[in-house]
Amino acid sequence: MNDVFRLPEIEESLSNFDVIEIIEEGFVAYSQGKVVVPPVGEMIFESPPGDAHIKYGFIQGDEYFVIKIATGFYENARLGISTSNGLMLVFSQKTGQLVCALLDEGRLTDIRTAAAGAVAAKHLAPSDVERIGILGAGIQGRLQLKYLASVTPCKSAMVWGINAEELEAYALETRRLGYDVRTTLDAQEVPACCNLIVTATPSKNPLLMADWIRPGTHITAMGSDTHDKIELDPQILAQADMVVADSISQSKTRGEIFRATQAGAIGEQDVIELGAVIQDPSLRRQNDQQITVADLTGVAVQDIQISKAVYESLVSKGSR
């Protein structure tokens, strides 16, 4: 009655659809109120440090509902295994039966997260991206650059990290994607020469400070997805011309917007939702001098969209 798919065939299926397009559609449906997304389930582990998130929901009237589990155990790198893991489960909204288990080892979460970064940049980046700055030289930092290629012609990048070796590996790999990549161990260098910046770290302290940010910069912060992770000085959000959340409701308990609101730097009324920005061009940046911030905490609708697309692609290809 159900199918179990593993990583190789899931990876292969990704070439059969436009992931940025389906994620964009997902954000629109979400902001239109068509998607039921209960609060994120969460477990936090201390020794070794790690977390597990359960994101789940459904588009009303759709055929499926989806439950996604993603784990992050940052010390796994020492063991030579991936820091992120997980799986996605697709169920029938008509019978409750499991339709398929996508044992993607967290890959689809990585991909849908990177695609959300591309969606945010597509609608919020300045018209002329001079250089792309990436904070975090891990899996997500690499994927962000890969998916940004679909939305900006800029092939110049700078990557910041805390480990020189990891930075070299990053530069080598992303050069193969056609990027000219400089590396740095000094985070302040990034906003000095980049006007499209993506933060993709598990940091618990701000990495970028408000007075480093030049006019005309867009920042997508995607690392923080809990109440205790933070990548941006709350004053960056205070001074931004626009603050965009993937989910306003999730931003009440996690991520940069939560932290900046807690710090009194911004108020709830200062935040608009990504799906609304996609639908209404008048909500985007008004000129190339504005500073914009997108805070992505990851929404179940992304998981719904990508797992449905993968499943339908796998089934229509008759791989089973």
Next chain:
Amino acid sequence: MNDVFRLPEIEESLSNFDVIEIIEEGFVAYSQGKVVVPPVGEMIFESPPGDAHIKYGFIQGDEYFVIKIATGFYENARLGISTSNGLMLVFSQKTGQLVCALLDEGRLTDIRTAAAGAVAAKHLAPSDVERIGILGAGIQGRLQLKYLASVTPCKSAMVWGINAEELEAYALETRRLGYDVRTTLDAQEVPACCNLIVTATPSKNPLLMADWIRPGTHITAMGSDTHDKIELDPQILAQADMVVADSISQSKTRGEIFRATQAGAIGEQDVIELGAVIQDPSLRRQNDQQITVADLTGVAVQDIQISKAVYESLVSKGSR
């Protein structure tokens, strides 16, 4: 890196351990505060009516954490497919990696729920069970009777349901387990001749009324696991000498205790937890005239215990 097990081998593994014993141990660990159980995740569907519950958690310092999904779609019976479904996922608490997926189609949830009924009866039933009453002739109603055989010698039962055909099928099947089973379409008949009663229905209206309950009766209510399901007149809880919850925290938002508290029939201080009753015999019924009620909403520790036991049994048998 992970194993996927399906129903036949999972069913087979159940003979390798004592499920009532591990569920009992789980309740004790839970009431001792050793188990982290975040709030239950829930999705409610309207057309067709159904629900999905996500229960998850971990025993502190243990090797695993567990996420369980259970669905209930009561109109499935018309389609000839099981009304309950789901799966259990076991992850490493050290790396976040998926250890195994138990594609049990909801069977392990059914079993651990039935085992919890046996645990409640073991510690709360009157010393001489004259007849067992079961409300609900579905899967859970059958399993309750099956697992009660381990904790009481009584082989006389009465089953109530709303469909005569289903009742006949129930009687036929449970006679094979050695029970002498009478059937009834009148719920009031059950408390008139049974002093150990289990309610196992998805009812949204009370099925048993307070003035029907005789002294010396124990009732385990296991059907209600949402805020809107209810099987017992709140006055039954008000007049009971003991009200026991599997989880006091879950009883604040779902189940009979939630409903009776909402109705003002009982207060939070009137409720004790099953794990505490198991540990301390002085908390059990004082005599065979008392009325006791156990309200079981289903706790993730049951899922943790059964999925670990199944996995370890499957692995030690070298079935993979």
